[in-house]
Amino acid sequence: MIDVDRVDALVDVLAARRRTGTQIVLVSSGAIAAGLGPLGLAARPRDLATQQAAASVGQGVLVARYTSSFARYGLRVGQVLLTADDMMRRAHHVNAQRTLGRLLELDIVPIVNENDTVATDEIRFGDNDRLAALVAHLTRADALVLLSDVDALYDGDPRKAGSRRLTDVRGPEDLDGVELGGGGAVGTGGMVTKVQAARIATGAGVPVVLTAAAHAAQALAGADIGTYFHPAGRHPGTRLLWLAHAATGRGRLHLDPGAVEAVVGRRKSLLPAGVTGVEGDFAAGDPVDLCGPLGGVVARGLVNFDAAEIPDLLGRSTRELASSLGPEYERELIHRDDIVILEPTH
Known part of the structure; x- marks a missing residue:
């Protein structure tokens, strides 16, 4: 099921930022989950065919919800479904780049998701954080904001006293001593994949802010919130970036x-x-x-x-x-x- 209140709260923030003239690209997950209810499924299916069927139904439900929510502000959205293959093959990634660019020129908010309905090797891109990092590179974004259920990256379990928020990450050395393993405390809230995504984006010259969804407005306004990952590289070729981080x-x-x-x-x-x-x-x-x-x-x-x-x-x-x-x-x-x-x- 889609949490309508949470979607509307996020759109409230993005629409306010859009009114300042900032272009927005939203990478959103949730297609498979959104399709469970209409299909009468109580839990996420394990087999690929049913996951693809749920995604097929859920993608329509998800984009309809975003369409309705953004319409409250007179904003239109366009759905862009991507696969890793789209970016590895030159003609495909040029087309994806052109489509996203034209949507922004037309004052449309692109809603990007993995095209789960046709994925065969793996139902998911890997994770939507990684997809967001690659889309940020593809669109030459000025910044990437990764939203979590944790307000920042900490050097320990954020629920325990004494854990320190990492305000800035300039390189791998700043993560020394920070447990990022799947079983570690910092792994809660999908933090492992978010740090990996931040490395991809910053390596491509895109700064990253990692924070909680509740702090999205402050993050977009440049407030001292969350964890800021400093850009550490120049824009490499898009196709090679996808080859390194998206391809199997x-x-x-x-x-x-x-x-x-x-x-x-x-x-x-x-x-x-x-x-x-x-x-x-x-x-x-x-x-x-x-x-x-x-x-x-x-x-x-x-x-x-x-x-x-x-x-x-x-x-x-x-x-x-x-x-x-x-x-x-x-x-x-x-x-x-x-x-x-x-x-x-x-």
Whole structure:
């Protein structure tokens, strides 16, 4: 069920900010939950097909609620449903960026959610905090506000005396000693995923404020509230940001030490000669994980060949492949522009 009062309270804050001329993009969860009631389900279903059915019904319910709530202020909304695939494939992410930009130009409030109705590998993007961080990058947002049921990030259980609010986070060193594990006190309120999302956004040059929904107005006004994560990087390519943080490898390519050095150390393309093995069932254009000799994932990239084609290419130079198989094989397995480094060591 949708909590109408909480939705209206959030919209009250966003509409007030919108009246000052600030553009707003809202990333909202709740489609599956919103579909449970209309389908007569007492609890969230476990099977994928029923989750997708609930999302299909719930997306309409959710956007209808936002439409009605924003209409109180004369504001219109537009629904944008995204998948990880939309951002990994260049034509798709350009279209998503164009759509969001045009909605804002038309004075529409975009309501963004994961397109749960067509997700097959995993019903969810991972979490909507991560989706929000990536959308903030996609729209070149000036700031990202992550809302929780906890008013800030603390160095201990916020319910216990002596726990200290972390007002600023400028880098990983500021989180030393802060328990972020799933079983830790700070993990309450989805804090683990929110900190991960903050790292994604700040690494892309977007500052982040993490606070409770009740403090959304103060956060948007720049008040000393919650925890402020300082931007730590420049805007990288959108597609590579999604490849690093949104994609799941559809398979694995195992690299010899020379190939790892070329790809990770010198940022070169991956050639067939440096690959020792292939796992999985994937198609050209899919994301695959690149593994070092010890099996650890060191990078991820968009592969140029189907999985079935690759075994015949392994260990051979592109010149040799072109000579025996044709000129279309005189190319890299993965171009360097389609590779993102995941770990500094191998």
